[in-house]
Amino acid sequence: MKALIRLFGAASVLAFASSAAMAEGELNIYNWGNYTNLDMIKKFEEKHDVKVNLDGYDSNEAMLAKVKAGDTGYDIVVPGDYMIKVMIGEGLLEEVKPNEMENFKNVDSQWVDVWWDPGRNYSIPYQWGTTSFTVDTTVYDGDINTLALMFDPPEVLKGRINMLNDMNDVINAGLRYLGYGRCNGNQDELREVLDLLMAAKPHWRTMDYATIEKLTSGDVDLSQTWNGAAMRARAQRETLQYAYPKEGFTGWMDNVAVLKGAPNLENAKLFINFMMDPENAAMTSNFARYANGIKGSEEFMDEEMLSAREIVMPEDAPEPDFVTPCPQEVVDLYNKIWTRLKQ
Amino acid sequence: MSAPPQNPALAAAIASTTRRERTTRAALLAPALLIILTISVLPLGITLVYSFLTPGTYGGVTWEFSVNSYLQFLFDRDIFDDTLSFNPAYLSIYLRSIGLALGATLGALILGFPTAYFIATKPREQRNIWLFLVTLPFWTNLLIRTYAMLLIIRDEGIINTVLMQIGLLNAPLTILYTDTAVFIGLIYSYLPFMVLPLYASLEKLDFNLVEAGYDLYANRLRVLFHVIVPLAKPGIVAGCVLVFIPGLGAYITPELLGGGKKLMIGNMIAMQFGASRNWPFGSAAALILMTLVILVLLVYARAARRKEAVHD
Numbered sequence: 269m270k271a272l273i274r275l276f277g278a279a280s281v282l283a284f285a286s287s288a289a290m291a292e293g294e295l296n297i298y299n300w301g302n303y304t305n306l307d308m309i310k311k312f313e314e315k316h317d318v319k320v321n322l323d324g325y326d327s328n329e330a331m332l333a334k335v336k337a338g339d340t341g342y343d344i345v346v347p348g349d350y351m352i353k354v355m356i357g358e359g360l361l362e363e364v365k366p367n368e369m370e371n372f373k374n375v376d377s378q379w380v381d382v383w384w385d386p387g388r389n390y391s392i393p394y395q396w397g398t399t400s401f402t403v404d405t406t407v408y409d410g411d412i413n414t415l416a417l418m419f420d421p422p423e424v425l426k427g428r429i430n431m432l433n434d435m436n437d438v439i440n441a442g443l444r445y446l447g448y449g450r451c452n453g454n455q456d457e458l459r460e461v462l463d464l465l466m467a468a469k470p471h472w473r474t475m476d477y478a479t480i481e482k483l484t485s486g487d488v489d490l491s492q493t494w495n496g497a498a499m500r501a502r503a504q505r506e507t508l509q510y511a512y513p514k515e516g517f518t519g520w521m522d523n524v525a526v527l528k529g530a531p532n533l534e535n536a537k538l539f540i541n542f543m544m545d546p547e548n549a550a551m552t553s554n555f556a557r558y559a560n561g562i563k564g565s566e567e568f569m570d571e572e573m574l575s576a577r578e579i580v581m582p583e584d585a586p587e588p589d590f591v592t593p594c595p596q597e598v599v600d601l602y603n604k605i606w607t608r609l610k611q
Numbered sequence: 612m613s614a615p616p617q618n619p620a621l622a623a624a625i626a627s628t629t630r631r632e633r634t635t636r637a638a639l640l641a642p643a644l645l646i647i648l649t650i651s652v653l654p655l656g657i658t659l660v661y662s663f664l665t666p667g668t669y670g671g672v673t674w675e676f677s678v679n680s681y682l683q684f685l686f687d688r689d690i691f692d693d694t695l696s697f698n699p700a701y702l703s704i705y706l707r708s709i710g711l712a713l714g715a716t717l718g719a720l721i722l723g724f725p726t727a728y729f730i731a732t733k734p735r736e737q738r739n740i741w742l743f744l745v746t747l748p749f750w751t752n753l754l755i756r757t758y759a760m761l762l763i764i765r766d767e768g769i770i771n772t773v774l775m776q777i778g779l780l781n782a783p784l785t786i787l788y789t790d791t792a793v794f795i796g797l798i799y800s801y802l803p804f805m806v807l808p809l810y811a812s813l814e815k816l817d818f819n820l821v822e823a824g825y826d827l828y829a830n831r832l833r834v835l836f837h838v839i840v841p842l843a844k845p846g847i848v849a850g851c852v853l854v855f856i857p858g859l860g861a862y863i864t865p866e867l868l869g870g871g872k873k874l875m876i877g878n879m880i881a882m883q884f885g886a887s888r889n890w891p892f893g894s895a896a897a898l899i900l901m902t903l904v905i906l907v908l909l910v911y912a913r914a915a916r917r918k919e920a921v922h923d
Contacts, residue, residue, distance in 0.1 A: 327885055327886070329670070329884075329885035329886050329888070330885055332669060332670055333670050333884055333885065336669075336670055336671050354669050358669060433871045434886070435886045435887075436886070469872065472872065473788055473870060473872075474788050474870035474871055474872060475870065475871040475872050476870065476871045485765060485767065486766060486767050487765060487766065487787070487788075596666075596668055596888070599887070599888055600889075603886075603887045603889070604687070604700075606882075606886075606887075607700045607701070607704075607874065607879070608700055610704075610872065610873055610874040611699075611700040611701075611703050611704055611873070611874065
């Protein structure tokens with residue numbers, strides 16, 4: 269069976285390679301959808317005479333599943349923090365030592381000794397942000413910095429809420445609201461979380477990843493979302509405000525890494541170095557609307573991003589909480605809660 | 612039946628022809644069979660094997676035999692306590708999906724039958740245009756069609772805007788993100804699958820029989836239910852099967868129009884290969900769905916056989 273899977277993998281690589289074999293070298297990038305600045309890619313292609321092929325995914329798990337299935341032909345992936353740790357543990361990433369590269373000096377020191385890749389032997393920062401929620405302040409004009417707006421909403425917001433269709437984001441928000449720890453295997457506490465979610469669900473209109481569209485179309489007035497998405501939504505609906513709930517919120521970082529057995533290893537290394545250049549990092553931020561963790565990139569960033577509430581956290585906001593991957597027993601429990609919630 | 616040929620030479624000639632025919636037939640069938648084997652039977656085999664294995668950490672499988680995936684479908688081993696208890700969560704997801712698919716099938720039949728009848732009773736040279744119009748939506752991707760539906764029925768969509776403009780409504784009708792929206796979406800998506808087989812049946816309908824019914828003092832309803840419907844039955848059954856099966860596994864429609872608050876079979880299976888990290892259970896759930904589909908097809912095949920038997 270493994271051999272057969274390999275065979276199919278090899279066939280797909282062949283198809284991949286033959287699709288664009290014009291330039292001197294190639295680089296196959298597998299990134300989240302709608303997350304790559306094509307101008308930045310063009311700049312890389314011209315600088316190094318490399319043809320870049322771009323493919324997209326919509327969740328860390330989808331990416332992992334594909335990579336685990338074997339020879340994908342991809343060189344570069346952009347996993348989230350916990351997924352970097354998982355992939356290093358599974359031996360799926362190449363130890364390309366970005367920390368010895370020329371541009372590594374530009375990486376903000378707070379993003380070097382991170383728990384998912386201490387010292388940065390495998391990966392470099394791509395974008396980082398927070399997962400909280402954004403709410404229309406003309407609909408609800410009270411204090412927005414509390415998770416109660418999602419779990420015990422005021423009358424005006426009932427039935428006007430979109431939650432992310434994401435098991436971890438929803439359960440983690442519930443755990444924070446109740447004051448319990450993340451990656452929680454405590455069954456009594458989880459039972460309380462389930463009760464909380466079940467009681468709140470009738471007030472939620474939808475559970476969907478397409479948060480910008482839900483907000484700008486007027487389908488909902490509050491949506492759990494990421495800060496960059498909140499900023500993009502605000503561009504079309506000015507009264508939206510991104511909340512920094514006092515109970516806490518998730519922080520995350522997506523990181524550029526090279527897959528083990530990458531067919532274009534040298535080009536992949538060039539790309540890693542390229543992405544640590546402040547100007548190139550800023551190009552990504554200007555497109556995706558998140559911060560990037562590269563020093564000096566502010567200079568090249570759009571004016572409005574430097575003062576936006578979504579990017580610059582207020583002084584009194586809690587520290588973002590970077591959630592570690594949970595053990596399988598906890599995932600199983602979360603999974604059951606999620607299935608109960610949506611049965 | 613023809614008598615066996617007397618002439619041995621002729622018999623040999625016939626035998627060689629059939630042999631040659633058989634070789635040709637095999638050669639012609641081989642490519643299609645090969646494709647079916649590699650892209651249908653093989654993955655199905657992998658799914659079957661995976662469903663009896665143990666989930667690997669972070670996805671994938673470990674090669675340890677286990678029937679847990681099937682047990683998990685109905686029973687709960689360790690949510691909150693360690694006893695094996697009945698868990699209706701997955702079953703209710705399946706039942707809701709079946710209910711929605713049945714509803715959509717019924718809706719498509721009610722809408723599709725008059726449409727097919729209308730086309731079948733048009734002059735022959737006009738029918739192709741009408742059929743063309745029925746299949747026209749297929750020129751557009753399902754996702755885009757579903758999205759268009761979303762734009763039409765949303766709170767600030769076309770329907771609500773018009774109804775409020777002409778003063779029929781004060782507040783918008785909440786259709787989007789309800790089961791009603793999923794019904795509408797499913798019926799809209801699969802209606803052509805109902806109309807086409809119905810048309811094929813109704814087109815062959817001998818309208819002299821309808822005339823005869825009226826001559827025998829049957830009223831319109833009696834003619835419909837005692838003459839037309841029985842004759843159109845193969846088309847009705849085929850149409851229902853063609854709408855029910857894709858409706859059962861529908862993924863995009865419930866996701867977009869249903870608002871994602873409730874899992875459907877398709878979404879639940881997809882989840883097992885993603886965030887839930889349980890490939891064996893995903894495989895088992897897919898096989899259970901497939902078994903349901905096969906059961907429906909068996910019922911269909913039996914109905915078709917009965918019909919043949921009647922004709923013989």
